[in-house]
Amino acid sequence: MTQIIAxxxxxxxFLTIKNILLLSASSIAGIIMGALxxxxxxxxxxxxxxxxxxxxxxxxxxxxxxxxxxxxxxxxISAILxxxxxxxxxxxxxxxGHPLAKRGQGGTALSLTTIASFIGTLFxxxxxxxxxxxxxxxALNFTSAExxxxxxxxxxxxxxxxxxxxxxxxxxxxxxGLAASCIGFEGIFGYPxxxxxxxxxxxxxxxxxxxxxxxxxxSLLNGLxxxxxxxxxxxxxxxxxxxxxxxxxxxxxxxxxxxxxGTGVGSIPGVGEDVGAWLSYDTAKKSSKHPxxxxxxxxxGLIAAETANNSAIGGALIPLLSLAIPGSAPTAVLLGALWLxxxxxxxxxxxxxxxxxxxMSALLLLAAFTMRIxxxxxxxxxxxxxKVPVYILMPIVGVLSIIGSYALNINTFDLYVMFxxxxxxxxxxxxNYPAAPVVLGxxxxxxxxxxxxxxxxxxxxxxxxxxTRPIALIVLFLIIYTILSQLKITSRFFTWVKSxxxxxxxxxxxxx
Amino acid sequence: MENPLHHVTHxxxxxxxxxxxxxxxxxxxxxxISGLRMPVETLTHDPNKWxxxxxxxxxxIGAGLILQSLxxxxxxxxxxxxxxxxxxxxxxxxxxxxxxIRFTIALALLALYIxxxxxxxxxxxxxxxYLFSNMIIFKTDNKSVWKLLLISxxxxxxxxxxxxxxxxxxxx
Numbered sequence: 001m002t003q004i005i006a007x008x009x010x011x012x013x014f015l016t017i018k019n020i021l022l023l024s025a026s027s028i029a030g031i032i033m034g035a036l037x038x039x040x041x042x043x044x045x046x047x048x049x050x051x052x053x054x055x056x057x058x059x060x061x062x063x064x065x066x067x068x069x070x071x072x073x074x075x076x077i078s079a080i081l082x083x084x085x086x087x088x089x090x091x092x093x094x095x096x097g098h099p100l101a102k103r104g105q106g107g108t109a110l111s112l113t114t115i116a117s118f119i120g121t122l123f124x125x126x127x128x129x130x131x132x133x134x135x136x137x138x139a140l141n142f143t144s145a146e147x148x149x150x151x152x153x154x155x156x157x158x159x160x161x162x163x164x165x166x167x168x169x170x171x172x173x174x175x176x177g178l179a180a181s182c183i184g185f186e187g188i189f190g191y192p193x194x195x196x197x198x199x200x201x202x203x204x205x206x207x208x209x210x211x212x213x214x215x216x217x218x219s220l221l222n223g224l225x226x227x228x229x230x231x232x233x234x235x236x237x238x239x240x241x242x243x244x245x246x247x248x249x250x251x252x253x254x255x256x257x258x259x260x261x262g263t264g265v266g267s268i269p270g271v272g273e274d275v276g277a278w279l280s281y282d283t284a285k286k287s288s289k290h291p292x293x294x295x296x297x298x299x300x301g302l303i304a305a306e307t308a309n310n311s312a313i314g315g316a317l318i319p320l321l322s323l324a325i326p327g328s329a330p331t332a333v334l335l336g337a338l339w340l341x342x343x344x345x346x347x348x349x350x351x352x353x354x355x356x357x358x359x360m361s362a363l364l365l366l367a368a369f370t371m372r373i374x375x376x377x378x379x380x381x382x383x384x385x386x387k388v389p390v391y392i393l394m395p396i397v398g399v400l401s402i403i404g405s406y407a408l409n410i411n412t413f414d415l416y417v418m419f420x421x422x423x424x425x426x427x428x429x430x431x432n433y434p435a436a437p438v439v440l441g442x443x444x445x446x447x448x449x450x451x452x453x454x455x456x457x458x459x460x461x462x463x464x465x466x467x468t469r470p471i472a473l474i475v476l477f478l479i480i481y482t483i484l485s486q487l488k489i490t491s492r493f494f495t496w497v498k499s500x501x502x503x504x505x506x507x508x509x510x511x512x
Numbered sequence: 513m514e515n516p517l518h519h520v521t522h523x524x525x526x527x528x529x530x531x532x533x534x535x536x537x538x539x540x541x542x543x544x545i546s547g548l549r550m551p552v553e554t555l556t557h558d559p560n561k562w563x564x565x566x567x568x569x570x571x572x573i574g575a576g577l578i579l580q581s582l583x584x585x586x587x588x589x590x591x592x593x594x595x596x597x598x599x600x601x602x603x604x605x606x607x608x609x610x611x612x613i614r615f616t617i618a619l620a621l622l623a624l625y626i627x628x629x630x631x632x633x634x635x636x637x638x639x640x641x642y643l644f645s646n647m648i649i650f651k652t653d654n655k656s657v658w659k660l661l662l663i664s665x666x667x668x669x670x671x672x673x674x675x676x677x678x679x680x681x682x683x684x
Contacts, residue, residue: 054680165525166587172536172580179543179573191566194546220622224650225615389653392660395646396667398622399639402630403671407681415626415684423619431532432525449569456563 006355007129010362019062020370023363026063027370030070031378035078036393040087041071041273042329043219043397046212047404049337057341061363064337068330069121069367072273072310073375076113080106089273089312092281092305099297110379112299114372115244116255116306121368123259123307124266124314128321129361131267135322138471139347142323144455145465149475150269151448154325155441156482158270162434167486169433176424177441178448180205187450200413207442208336209405209418214435215329216401217422222429223394242299251303254284262308266315270440272328273309273316280308314364321345321357325444329436332443340408527595529588536581544574614650621646635683639668 033044044067052060075090080097093113100109142150155178159170183194184204195201242250258280265276284304285294294301316327317334324346326332338345349356405418425435459465466472550567552559562568606612621642629638644664648657675681 166584168580168584168587172577172584175573175577175580176536176539179539179570179577182543182570182573186566186569188564189566191550193550193566193570217622221615221618224618224646225611389655391647391650391652392663394650395643398625398646399643399667399671402626402684403675403681406684407675410682412630412684415630419623419626422622426615431528445569452572453564453568457561461561461563 003129003133003358006358007361007365010355010358011365014058014062014359014362014366019058019366022059022062023066023366023370024374026066027070027367027374028378030067031074031077031371031375033067034071034074034076034090035086035378036388037078037082037084037086037390040075040215040219041068041089042211042333043216043401044068044071045330045333045337046208046216047400049208049333049340049404049408052337053340053407057343060337060341061360064334065360065363065367066370068334069310069313069364069371070374071330072313073114073117073306073371074378075309076117076306077110077379080109080113087273089277089309090305091274092277092309093302095281095295096298096301096305099295100302103297105297107379109297109302111376112242112247112302113306114375114379115247116258116303117310117375118368118372119244119248119255120259120262120307120310121313121364121371123255124263124311124317125361125364125368126314127263127311128314128317128364129358132318132322132357133350135318136347136350139323141471142347143465143469143472144451144458145469145472146475148448148451148455149466149472149479150323150325151444151451153475153479153482154269154444155437155448156479157268158440159434159437160482160486161265161268161271161275162436164432164434166432169431170437173428173433173435174437174441177438177443178445179441180210180438181442181445182449187446188453200411200416205417205442206409206411206414207439208333208408209414210421210442211329211333211439212401212405213418213421214425214428214438216397217418218426218429218435220394220398220401221422221426223390223397247303251300254300254304255307257283257287258304258307259311262311263315263318265308266312266327267318269319269325269327269444270329270332270436272330272436273312276312276315277305277309281305314361317360317364321349321360322347324447326440329439332439335443336408523592524599526588526592527599529584530592530595533581533585533588536577537585540574540577540581542574543570543577547571547574617649618646621649630684636668636672639671640664643667 030041030044034041045064048063048067052063055063071087072089075085075087076093076097078084078086079090079093080101083094083098083101085091085094097109097113100106155174156171159172159174160167161170163170163173181204183201185191185202186193192202248255261280261283262273262276265271265279266273281294281301281304284300285291288294288298288300290298290300312328316331319325319327320331320335322345324335324344326335335345343349343353343356401418402415405414406412408414424438428435428438455465456462467476547567547570550565550570552565552567553561625638625642629641633641644661647660647664651660672683676683
């Protein structure tokens with residue numbers, strides 16, 4: 001009850017004309033960023049983190065959340081109109097959105113995704129407001145052992161879920177990120193590691209330039225290296241889809257399931273909106289009465305993907321605020337933005353900033369409304385937005401990447417970091433190594449490093465706390481499960497066990 | 513974005529994995545050896561407190577990378593069917609392809625912008641040169657050079673003025 005009152009009070013607090021205008025501008029910017037292939041929510045937040053440093057904390061959060069929510073939705077616009085997802089989270093939307101657009105039902109598809117994204121964001125917001133305080137209470141019992149194991153689990157699960165093909169490549173990416181996090185003065189003795197006498201490396205690798213390099217520069221290089229002419233973009237057309245209440249009535253099970261999947265997947269460290277969208281789409285197809293319609297313009301498929309990817313926003317904010325572990329790439333950047341403004345997410349957040357969680361939930365609610373309003377308006381201008389040629393857009397992305405990397409610390413060395421990680425990100429992308437675990441490794445590396453050593457120091461070198469404390473034991477089990485579940489030998493073992501059980505039960509039934 | 517290697521078969525990906533496995537193995541060895549060279553514990557120099565030294569975490573990461581890259585090598589060698597002379601010739605041919613040439617030019621222009629232009633000439637001019645050169649080189653439609661010149665000028669002035677005067681962010 002107190003949480004509802006706090007949420008309502010925060011909502012009223014933010015309902016000023018200045019905040020609404022700021023949120024509207026950032027929502028529009030986010031929708032445009034999301035709609036343009038090559039840009040993304042992560043890029044948008046990364047570029048603007050440094051730029052919002054001069055703003056008051058409240059305004060900075062409004063801008064960043066507005067961009068985040070707008071961009072995750074905006075990806076569906078290009079996914080539907082040109083068959084290219086504007087963001088990774090809209091990849092599943094292409095399957096049913098683009099066929100609808102080709103049939104002249106682009107308006108209907110865009111309306112469905114706008115409403116589904118709105119509902120998804122609301123669902124995620126409710127979970128954020130409800131579950132974050134609970135998780136914070138649990139996190140107050142965390143010691144160094146739990147934090148160390150959680151950081152390792154975050155890197156491993158992110159690697160497993162984001163890798164295409166071999167999960168091993170995701171884990172390798174995570175370990176490369178952990179290795180990069182070792183650069184600089186380490187956290188306990190201040191000993192310089194891997195600095196090679198270079199002054200710029202002594203402060204460590206700043207993760208915003210690294211992230212811009214890993215995500216933005218490959219997009220730039222891909223966009224310019226592949227000679228692509230603009231494709232014909234179908235007109236948006238009339239909206240003949242159901243309204244919000246009709247959609248809720250007809251597709252309620254799909255919406256509820258997608259909201260739960262999106263929020264759940266979003267709350268897994270480093271995984272984020274794209275996995276949530278795919279998992280939800282896949283589940284909707286398997287549980288649908290008309291699975292043959294999926295991929296041909298199914299309304300249900302569109303709704304499942306878009307509800308999940310937007311509800312993942314709220315889900316990703318849950319571990320961010322309660323444990324300081326980002327649930328997705330955009331929230332990883334948001335973490336940096338929060339630190340920049342003196343806000344330290346984690347179990348102590350409720351004590352230092354008692355109303356922060358309610359305020360974030362209220363902002364997410366407001367962002368959902370502005371996205372809903374401006375999303376539909378943006379759809380009318382969408383064909384013009386996505387028509388910007390890649391050879392004009394990508395160099396501008398390069399310029400903004402430079403500013404975004406430089407603005408944070410006003411340090412030229414960060415540009416070199418961005419460039420180096422850009423090359424690494426490009427090579428990784430070509431070799432099917434996901435970039436998200438690298439980023440998560442850079443962020444969680446210091447947490448894993450200092451907490452492992454502190455835990456061992458407290459136990460005088462004994463590993464006992466890692467497997468005797470209840471929460472540590474659960475996380476350790478999750479780590480072991482994550483590794484074993486991806487190994488072929490494990491699946492072969494379980495297949496053998498299943499066949500043995502079948503043979504035994506057959507033999508027993510014959511005897512009877 | 514479409515991966516230009518999308519047409520590459522599973523076997524070919526595994527062949528490339530053999531090379532990346534070797535590189536990662538070398539990297540893992542470097543991290544492990546560097547960690548072993550770091551002091552065991554820097555306050556009391558007590559060798560029994562090996563677990564809190566600065567080298568402990570790099571040793572774990574290095575060992576983990578070595579293990580994973582060995583597994584990747586084994587998978588790569590097993591599933592690639594071996595690396596033949598034709599694979600090497602195909603790799604060299606790919607390096608001469610249009611995609612690689614365009615990639616190299618894009619990377620070179622970005623490097624020129626970061627390491628040379630921003631270091632020696634004012635930001636607005638450097639940005640204009642970077643934007644205009646990219647648009648001219650990578651142009652895929654029949655937009656006139658004057659239009660691209662105008663777009664480059666407007667973008668560089670708007671970015672420079674907007675960020676430095678409105679957002680008050682120092683530019684490189």
